[in-house]
Amino acid sequence: MNIIPRWALTSLTGTAAVLAIGIQFVSTAQAQDKKETAKKVQASIVAAGEALTAGDASKVKEVEKFDLDPIMHSFKPRARGGIGFGEKAGLVPPNEDGLESKMISLSKKPLSAGDAEKFESAITAAAHQILAIGLASDAKWPENKDKAKSKDKWAEYNTLMKDGAKELGAAAKAKDSAKIKASATKVNRSCNECHTAFRD
Numbered sequence: 348m349n350i351i352p353r354w355a356l357t358s359l360t361g362t363a364a365v366l367a368i369g370i371q372f373v374s375t376a377q378a379q380d381k382k383e384t385a386k387k388v389q390a391s392i393v394a395a396g397e398a399l400t401a402g403d404a405s406k407v408k409e410v411e412k413f414d415l416d417p418i419m420h421s422f423k424p425r426a427r428g429g430i431g432f433g434e435k436a437g438l439v440p441p442n443e444d445g446l447e448s449k450m451i452s453l454s455k456k457p458l459s460a461g462d463a464e465k466f467e468s469a470i471t472a473a474a475h476q477i478l479a480i481g482l483a484s485d486a487k488w489p490e491n492k493d494k495a496k497s498k499d500k501w502a503e504y505n506t507l508m509k510d511g512a513k514e515l516g517a518a519a520k521a522k523d524s525a526k527i528k529a530s531a532t533k534v535n536r537s538c539n540e541c542h543t544a545f546r547d
């Protein structure tokens with residue numbers, strides 16, 4: 348037996364459909380917004396990284412204008428909306444085409460002499476982009492009374508990231524595979540330690 352008349356069902360379905368379209372529209376608009384922000388953040392990080400390579404830290408303040416979340420998002424693989432490794436896609440396989448994934452792969456195995464030569468400029472750029480992110484993140488401590496999430500702890504992990512990035516820049520320039528591996532390992536440690544304290 349039908350309790351709800353058919354006309355009521357039809358109008359309910361109609362309302363649900365309109366709502367669903369509305370929700371979809373809002374989330375598409377939000378995703379679009381996120382993409383636009385990601386583009387701007389990443390352009391500012393790339394520009395600040397280039398300037399830092401030349402010893403000029405003045406462009407970091409452009410990166411500081413953005414929130415931590417979109418700044419961190421830059422570490423993702425290029426295919427997932429991050430900066431990527433190298434100026435354009437295709438320098439390395441997609442699973443290594445991200446600042447984070449590249450740091451992980453560099454920390455695992457020393458590069459051959461040929462690869463240290465081949466990737467010198469891409470590693471140099473990545474190192475200075477990470478340095479730009481670290482410098483901008485100095486001011487982004489998410490305030491918290493928990494001791495494990497203190498301002499000092501934030502500075503400690505962030506310093507580890509900046510130091511690792513500086514060492515990586517120098518190692519890339521020297522084409523020193525052992526030092527590239529050691530400094531990428533340091534950078535990775537900073538990500539893990541800070542995320543364990545502040546994110547998990």
Ligand code: HEC
Nearest residue numbers: 416419420422423447501504505508534537538541545546
């Ligand atoms: C000083 C602390 C700190 C360091 C160092 C750090 N992170 Fe993060 N990261 C955070 C915090 C806090 C969040 C959560 C941000 C939020 O959601 O607002 C985060 C979020 C992220 C995200 C998620 C972003 C998104 O899309 O939502 C990624 C990816 C990430 N970090 C990668 C890295 C990598 C890779 C490194 C090291 C090279 C690193 N982070 C170093 C604190 C840090």
